[in-house]
Amino acid sequence: MNYKTDRRSFLIAGGLTAVASTRAFGANDRLRIGVIGAGGRMQSLLSSAENTGLPFEIAAISDVYTPRRDEVKTRPSAAMAATHVDYRNVLDDNTVDAVIIATPDHWHVRIAVDALAAGKDVYLEKPVTHTIEEGATLGRAVRSSKQILQCGMQQRSWVHFRNAVDLIQGGSLGRITQVRTYWWQNYGSSWAPKPVDVAQLDWKQWLGGAPDQPFSLEKYNRWRWYWDFGGGAMTDLFAHWIDVVQWAMKADEPTTAFMLGDKYIFKDWDCPDTIQAALRYPGFGVVYEGMMSSSIDDGGLEFRGTEATLKISRAGMSIFRENVKGDRNPVSREESFEDGTTPHMRNFFDCIKTRRQPNAPVETGIAAARAGHIANLAYHHAGKIVWPLK
Template identity: 75%
Template sequence: MSFAPNRRSFLIAGGLTALASTRVLGANDTLRIGVIGAGGRMRNLLDAADKVGPYQIVAVSDVYGPHRDAVKERSNGLATTHLDYHEVLAKDVDAVLIAAPDHWHVRMAVDALGAGKDVYLEKPVTHTIEEGATLAHAVHASKQVLQCGMQQRSWTHFRNAVDLIQAGSLGRVLQVRTYWWQNYNVSWVPKPMEVEALDWKQWLGGAPDQPFSLEKYYRWRWFWNFGGGAMTDLFSHWIDVVHWAMKADQPREAQMLADKYVFDQWDCPDTIQAALRYPGFDVVYEGMMASSIDDGGLEFRGTDATLKLDRSGMSVYREGVPSKENPVLTERSFRDGTITHMQNFFDCIKSRKEPNAPVEAGIAAARAGHIANLAYKHGGQISWPPKGTA
């Protein structure tokens, strides 16, 4: 993570293109990786990378000193540490992994693409609907690979589920139920931190100036300046699977009933019922952030069968088969999809093929969440495109 641009950062950025890597990579070559945003999600990404390598962390940028130091230690002391992410882009790296807060995603990705780096960009790839066009243009104007952090696209049983749906095995799918429950009272309690080691102003970047808040730093997803709540975080994973399976990626209208029942200090609601209408089918989402029983998943309900799907596996239940407790098909997950997704990214860096989660998929998934949030902000319902703009 870095900060609002100044003259020095523009000068650094302006000279980046000439430093883009021109290496021709072989299958066994060690990839040189830059890390931008080194918090918890980045640790997960690097854990996945460790299992697929070979790679070397060349440089790391974060506005919190202990995060930079942890990645340097992880690299056996080889990685250089930086406050300004442009300095990572000025290094001779093949690709960067970006896991900063949402409000930084497009700016960092566009700068990285312009510097000739391949990019793994965490979801949601945009913070606003308007940013989608900016990101798409940057990807298509470059020769770089951009993998969106939507790992279901590389997860074996999700891929098999999509194949079943597209083959017509469920009949006509009319409704998709999605859900995700988490408990922030238990699992997301803010941890003590060395406040003096954080550059808060640089963390804010282009967001409105505001006093430091541990709650905002730690739970940034739940404040409009930095994230979009559950609809651009959790829901974006599931709606991407829906778009992929149903071959439709933009809702015609959205409704959202939501409240702040538990975390009144947040901007974003903690308890949500949402519905999005697509051509020929509906998608519903429900979730809350103070109950974790059942976790998250999807149900594709067709005229012939229902497919229930989550990160642990999938099951298919046939209409007319006596017991719903006896699925006609079951598949369990054997590997975290993030590992396979990182493998796909590393492979595409070398092959120059399109990755499993291309930019259009990431933009569409984020857009659906943004549209639902717009419905929430506009009395609970919105048509899309808004009337008068089509």
Template identity: 75%
Template sequence: MPYQPNRRSFLIASGLTALASTKAFGANNTIRIGVIGAGGRMQNLLDCADKVGPCQIVAVSDVYGPHRDAVKERSNGIATTHLDYREVLDKDIDAVIIASPDHWHVRMAVDALSAGKDVYLEKPVTHTIEEGAALTRAVRSGKQILQCGMQQRSWTHFRDAVDLIQGGSLGRVTQVRTYWWQNYGLHWPTKPVDTQALDWKLWLGAAPDQPFSEEKFHRWRWYWDFGGGAMTDLFTHWIDVVHWAMKTEQPRQAQIIADKFVFEQWDCPDTLQAAFRYPGFDVVYEGMMSSSIDDGGLEFRGNEATLKINRSGFAVYREGVKNDQNPVLKSESFRDGTISHMENFFECVHSRKEPNAPVETGVAAARAGQIGNLAYHRNGQISWPTKSST
């Protein structure tokens, strides 16, 4: 029997469900924000915050002067500037947004929670598997809100796609393909660093002491001391969608083939293929950092239909339906999910409700990527949990 989209499908395709739920805050509900880590990603997050406000940047902390100055300027000169992020936590603020390098995430978030501040924490929320328990404990032992920066959880078409998958529209899903290609040579130009305006020692924090490197400062995600490469930068987003849609949280096994073919100066591989076994299904990932054709996305393959999704939208392809009638359902994104995700965070700051991406989801997504990295360091494969982790 041919697949017939119903009213729910129409709502998914048109995006009316999201439009109906959109609301604005009153002028007297201004959220006072502290900014911690004011690089490029923070500028994107603040752009999104401006769209769902009202909010006011009260203070900013960054170890690089030009970053601090840029945030002070966008606050119309109101924000105070600080080297030490703990000085931001002493301010009269409601929440902090943290977009520092990964190796600072948990320490900053735990201190912010202890200071009674709500937290928007960029992904991956942890730098190591061991940090997951500490972050979760810090959130669940208090009453503060922590939103993990897994914006797909608030992105309308991702939410609708998850509803379809969990509703059985694809049949039995036994394989999920994920991929992400970027070109650091083409799309990621860097600016010279004014070392006189940078506190490199403070930037390193608890990482091993080492000489200043402009490459590490700009591309820290690709060095083990500060990040985790593609597994925690890119795969983390997609595996979070998988965990959400498939109602699971960690793989049992991981295998990986990876190498540094182009960016030999990095610690982390620039080209990789990985496979993860979950109870009842497998997840595969492939990507490289010197080709950006196709960008990133996921494919949920079931015995009745396949759903292909990226940040632009999704399409459902029905088994047994002629090519000229496929896809049987399409949905396009009409709003950047980070805007909706920041809106959800602000709403939770007011309502004290659980955010769309609570701490457990961020920890699980980061852990999956970290398990992949462990496999890379252990001759390409690992079972989880290991004997040492039980």
């Protein structure tokens, strides 16, 4: 099979207008969804889609590993779905209205560009790009089409994150000069690679445009930690948090990046398992720390302002006022009542019908991924770079 960019990808990347979806939806119409990449993240996305309560069915499933296709088929919404190894068979199905893409990162832009050219609306998991250069290709493809593309930055639809951004932008914290972000996970205890029946896996298709290499169970299961396929913590975990920061602070690109990274535990990975990073934006700075062998405290952000500090995670948020003598209790607190992926998927489905811009348009996804890529560039340049590179 030829994995070079085909004519369809070339045309849309070059800026020609894609064929738009012309189906008119009624209030009770059932969306027909194509699944591309049927791993664990896709299973979560489909559960969130089901939790929206909106009518949809899975019309086609593509994955390079047979058991994953079969697992999606067990869902009632996918009982009649066609299954494929090659994602292009999903795009060739004229009954498919939209696709959800949850493949490894190195496939994201190519598949999304092809889907837009085929007239499909797209939900694209984060990070939306695998390299900085891909951002221009993806942005041009979306804006030269008439299709909807929702980036998988679900905090954009998560109620308490939206409320937090309103507070920050309304000046409730005073002047913010530092944002702390962190995320700790434990890949040693809870992320052990699952066995794979290689006879049911199309490894060459999985590699796609990545350098040819023999099958590796570690790379197949933990692809995020190898440069050929992902970008480590900075384009995975940090991408979510820096998106919230850039959204709240109305900034989209750092001017300087510092990053220290080490492989203390997972020495066979390409990407560091322990990180301290700092990004400077005009007027404020962002710090990040994380490691992949300790999960205590999980992940979150702290916006530190002259009047108050806002601490937020996926569980909720709290606000602490400055100069409140002897009282360190929050003056305001909000807990999350719904996983943000459900309203984010609901927003995507609504935009398919209304043709309005989604909560996480392509520019936000490109900017969040770019910040992670810039931090990784600093790691590769002795720990520091000034952006843009001269």
